[in-house]
Amino acid sequence: MNEQENKQEVVSTFSIVAYDPATKEWGIGVASKFLAVGHVVPWAKAEQGAIATQSFANTTYGPEGLKLLSDGASASEVLKQLTDSDPMRANRQVGLVDKFGNAATFTGEKCLPWAGGKTGENFACQGNILAGPEVIEKMAKAFEDSEGSLTWRIMDALEAADEAGGDIRGRQSAAILVVKEGAGYAGFNDRMIDFRVDDHETPIQELGRILSLKLERPGSKEKDADDESVTKNSGTEKSDTNKSDADKDSE
Secondary structure, X not given: OOHHHHHOOOOOEEEEEEEEOOOOEEEXXXXXXXOOHHHOOEEEEOOOEEEEXXXXXXXXXXXXXXXXXXXXXXXXXXXXHHHHOOOOHHHOEEEEEEOOOOEEEEEOOOOOOOOEEEEEOOEEEEEOOEOOHHHHHHHHHHHHHOOOOHHHHHXXXXXXXXXXXXXXOOOOEEEEEEEOOOOOHHHOOOEEEEXXXXXXXXXXXXXXXXXXXXXXXXXXXXXXXXXXXXXXHHHHHHHHHHHHHHHHHHO
């Protein structure tokens, strides 16, 4: 390990970058056994794309990659330019989607195992120091199978990856960033969703809780109605039982 590697803490993590062509939104979801992973990995700009940089993360990949995307380079072209010029590319991992949803992912040969990635229509998943390839497979499938807003589809993917084993070192932080032109506070910027859990025993669940305060989760009303129905039925059954006991006492 060279001097620069010794100075860097490895950002072992799993992440997804994704695009919704119907709503023109770009987003990143990330989780890790790393303090405040949200301040390192996610980078996005509306009408340009989204980038996740991790594993001895080179944070210049964020702004430099977005600049290349804004200049018209495709996801694969940006990925090649970023990694070709990086002498430590063997340690890097990065995923990105461009303004059209084209996706690319890269895992250097020195990334700690298990490490790898997968691309699909409008998304790329990647991770390192994972329980195994099933983490990425489940993550990708959850995104592909989910419906609703891009934000909650990204959360579905994070939850699936976590359930599949996630980061083998454990859990600590998670973040989600979704951008859309003019969708930020008062329309002044593009940061539609920007939530982070920096240090928590169950960061993905906590991130979902916080997100639900801003954006209702698909199916949550139906679940509440089902829970209320179960509660009412339980109350009815208890009442019937009490009535039956009272009848027995009167006999």
